Amino acid sequence: MVLAVKSPAELTDLFRDRGRKMTAQRQALFAILHGTEAHPTAEWVYERARRQMPTISLRTVYQTLNDLVAMGELEQLDVGTGSARFDPNLAPHHHLVCDDCGRVQDVPVDFPDVAVPQEVAGGFTVSTTEIVFRGLCATCAHGTRADGTADRAPSQSNHHPHKECHA
Amino acid sequence: MVLAVKSPAELTDLFRDRGRKMTAQRQALFAILHGTEAHPTAEWVYERARRQMPTISLRTVYQTLNDLVAMGELEQLDVGTGSARFDPNLAPHHHLVCDDCGRVQDVPVDFPDVAVPQEVAGGFTVSTTEIVFRGLCATCAHGTRADGTADRAPSQSNHHPHKECHA
DNA sequence: TTGTGAATCAGCAACGACTGCAGATATGGT
């Protein structure tokens, strides 16, 4: 575990400080987020929340996740797996992404030499640097046959993540 | 200009070699792709194609772009700007992305030191490394006021690219 | 407690990007 989102109590205070109300829905979502160190999608958070609160709406999950992102308590990433991932790790870091199942794993390593040389920047002002390493996770790599062909959708697959493969 | 997609004639040969037919639609699209070194979206290619061939369908544009990607003559990237970008530059390189207008610019620089250390890889097999530098392009940076606030949608804007800002 | 107004929620329609489908059309070898 590297760094998780703040505790439900702390997030509650943050919301209250901003003059916002506290609701059972937010409490439930805060607890779920605090209990995971993965990179969940909105849909995954929704499924989790529904277990405790069957009437919660997907709309509210998106709303709350967006609020937390706007407050800087959660980061949103788009690694091209179809839906946005929400990252509780606020420390600067990079990611490994499985091309097959969509699993996302932190790479808490700093690469100080990575910078855009003046001559190619063309007036661009760089504020963030995101590195995505793509490949196969340990689980998906095992599905490779001796002849090198994979037993799963190969190149431009839609790589729909397997259930629970939201890490 | 770093590297453009192959000429219409060469692409035609490639298609014919694979037993595929040549059509006016493909010819038009090949010409458009060969004439741009930017990172166009399917929609942008469609608008261009429509000028010469008003009846061409967006479906055909997607089809052809997908075909070229499958043949390795074009690369597809998702930099989180809403729609896929198609990249005629097949040489390994990275990208600068404007958070405001969505402009994409090549960074033809190799960073040999960027690798995932064994201890954090967790069994992952890395096949590609993509670096995205985010910030503001020269044009969008000019819209900043003296007090530091921007005159455009700030943080979580939908960053709809300006028209023609497809570079 | 009870009242009040604003914040929030649930549900559903709509949206943008993209794909599946099927009937119409065009290609290229004979």
Added chain:
DNA sequence: ACCATATCTGCAGTCGTTGCTGATTCACAA
């Protein structure tokens, strides 16, 4: 010219996400 089939067009459908709106709930005060 003829035919088999690759391709094209148009449209419906999917997926992730957001807009809208009436109903509900919270926070605070009377």
